[in-house]
Amino acid sequence: MNLLASMRIALRALRVNKLRSSLTMLGIIIGVGAVITMIAVGAGAQARVEEQIRSLGSNLIIILSGSVSSSGARLGYGSQRTITEDDAYAIHREVPAVQAAAPALRGSGQVSGGSNNWSTAFWGVSPEYFEARQWNIVAGRGFGQSEMQGSAKVAVIGETVAKALYGDSDPVGQIIRINKVPLTVIGLLERKGQTFGGRDQDDAVLMPITTARNRILGAAQSKRRTVNNISVKLRDDINVAEAEADIRALLRQRHRLQAGQTDDFFLRNLSEVLSAREESSRIMALLLAAVASVSLLVGGIGIMNIMLVSVTERTREIGLRMAVGARARDILTQFLVEAITLALIGGLLGVLLGVIGSYAIGEFAGWRVALRAESIALAVGFAGIIGVFFGFYPARKASRLLPIEALRYE
């Protein structure tokens, strides 16, 4: 008897008890649906983290002002600015692993432009900043070394600021005012989206660090030329730990720290933070998938239960089939195919449920979901394996019946 014929017999048998078959399938449907949805949610979260890492730039180290002791009381990071613009240039010059090091000086204020105004953060940065943060200009241009030296009244703005001030019209060439200082917008930054902390990176105005210090923030800043942070981009294929050690040594030397003293700066490797997040989101996804697999397992037990009942109910049918020439193998195949059919139909309906569920979660909960063909194939394949695994025992039980006893069974 070929497989197609077995399949037809199985479908007929399953149709006889429609309600029972559907309820049995429900376990598999929910299981497969849950596995697919959970994997999609997990993969979505992972894709989001990966995107954030890309948006921050890989091989990026941020140097922040560290804690300093002031009369015995240790203050927090950045409580006093200890790093300077010159630290940034020294790092670029003296640490070979560094591709770009850009100081950034932060300020905030009211920005007005066109007929609107907007409260935002502005950053005075060196031209290397765009390279260090892998931040491209999508319209207009960035500023260069000559504009740095001349404290040119130019600015590059983020998408959020551009939208707030100019709506959909082109901001390049417009004049914005920050604290009454007019700056010409020469470029529009590429959209970066939110940081993992939820801060809108596009809500920013960048200008030459000299412009920020000399024209907007005022002379108080200019003495030691301290900065809020330094973005350091390392070259590719560099040992990050070694590069960090070199930078640390250089800064300690420049800040004249003695051997016993703690650092007055702090290095933060963002990709490390994000890798940890990626790892935890991956573990989360695995955990969810494992929980979902349990429901698949329960579905499989349901199949086994119903197949055992079915074998008992159809003992006479088995006897008759044996009497007209069915071998043990034929009976085994018949019941196994029936269990697999049950599992596979449940699996396919489960895929449908999983796909709908994933989109529903993406739509209504606003989570990113990523449906993957291999996870669907995996879930259906797993459902099939469950059919074989849990169908085998009842099928073997059926095939081992003695013809005469099966025929006489009441």
Place this chain on the structure above:
Amino acid sequence: MAEPLIVTRDLTKNYHLEGFPVHALRGISAEIGAGEFVAIMGPSGSGKSTFMNLLGCLDSPSSGEYLLAGERVSALSGNALAAIRNRRIGFVFQNFNLLPRTSALENVELPLLYCGIPPAERHRRAVARLEAVGLGDRMHHHPSQLSGGQQQRVAIARALVNDPVLILADEPTGALDTRTSCEIMALLQQLNRNGMTVVLVTHEREIAGFANRNISFRDGRVVEDLRVERPSDAAAMVEEAPEEAEA
């Protein structure tokens, strides 16, 4: 008869029922020739059904030998026995044993499913057998839509579909009224006249009267083996019997 179709030598069957040994058959040696119509009789517990099950390869003997068409069936494995049941023996049961919710045609095709015959050929043969038993117009009916007599005719068509050498009928009229019983017996007599060997188990004398030979069992032994000189003609009795509604 040069070579009997069925030869049994000292066939015994013992089994345990609730811990007590039961000697269902205590050494049966019998020969049944090709083309015979044999009725096996006896009260319940006499061993006639056990003997029938052994002949049908549904059960295996505790000891002794069984040869079907010269083949030592008692020595065969499960799969080989399944093949014998499939190709050489046709069964007719008291309660018809048709698959429910399955058309007459598919019921008749069932044995062919287990010997790898292609669908078109299966269909052709099943249609031919159903027409031969007079059910050409009921092929797509389910058993529940057929009368008892019609169901038994479907079962006979199924028994014949793989051209067996032997028809085994276990109380084939047990669930039927007199007139329908006569019709079924007429069908079996007609098959026998065309050369088919028929072995029938019954406890009714009248039914046994349609056979050419009556073997009586009691307590696991053959107690009587008679030739019936002039068997009743079932077809004629159908003509005489009063018209009854079919069950």
